[in-house]
Amino acid sequence: MRGTTPRREQGMADPVLASMVHAMGLESAPHYSAAKPGIQAYRNRWAELAKFRDGPVNPQRIEGNDPAGMARQIKAKAMELGADLVGICRLQPHMIDLGKDVPHEFAIAACVAEDYEKVLLGADAVEEEAMRVYAKCAEIATDLAAHIRSCGYPARAHHNGGREVQAIPIFYQVGFGELGRHGSLIHEKYGSSFRPGIVTTDLPLAEDRPREFGVQDFCLNCNVCRLNCPGDAIPDDYVRTHGIKRWLIDLEKCYPYSRLREEYCHLCVDVCPYNVKSHPDTFRAFLKQRKKVGYKTPQSR
């Protein structure tokens, strides 16, 4: 199946970022050049897993005539490998990068939650936690794909080390939640504090369904991320694509805070009530810290 959605490039492959970096007379974005050794080690981990994304399929295929039972087994396997959230959907062209061919019928999203408590240790600790989780997701997706191939079905892992699919439309379709105003998908338990590993496969699996639980209506009146974004990059108004409401982040306003300086910026997610609600004491302590160093602090209209 060939993809129809243009991929948002990352790093210096992103034309908006590249032109801003070059306008500063630099070769690379300060945020990336200043990567600490711990962060670099996680990046190396997913890069080394890239060669194991796909592989030979066991010619002895197990029975695949119980998609519901098989879905339960695959979810249990993903959890055993360390996932906190697992969902399954039928792969559709808009979930695949424009022009890329993914010859599979199903997508399995196996996600790991981040530790919100890291906000108290500063922006670098929040970023290191994100990279740790990305690396863990790469390991889970690699092992889950290998497990499915050992059952006699083609399977490919998609993660930061290499991917042809897009996480957000898959997250939506498997029922993880709805897109928030800050541009990330919001889950009712984990907020936006989770990262993806994805496996595509032909193993017949029962599908999950999209689930809405009022996030987008809440965002209409919340605005905490918008009011606290240091770059004023989060819009008031939304657009609709594929019938889904989305708020588009202004990258030229976001990048001066999230890419063009050394410190990470994750503030829009760190202040979101869906992220904060299970960590009220940590959030209060986090606000005090930020106020002391002169940041805007969460407020609503």
Ligand code: SF4
């Ligand atoms: S902070 Fe509020 S407006 Fe922003 S994404 Fe979270 S719930 Fe929506």
Ligand code: SF4
């Ligand atoms: S990462 Fe920072 S600058 Fe970018 S949208 Fe979020 S809060 Fe704003």
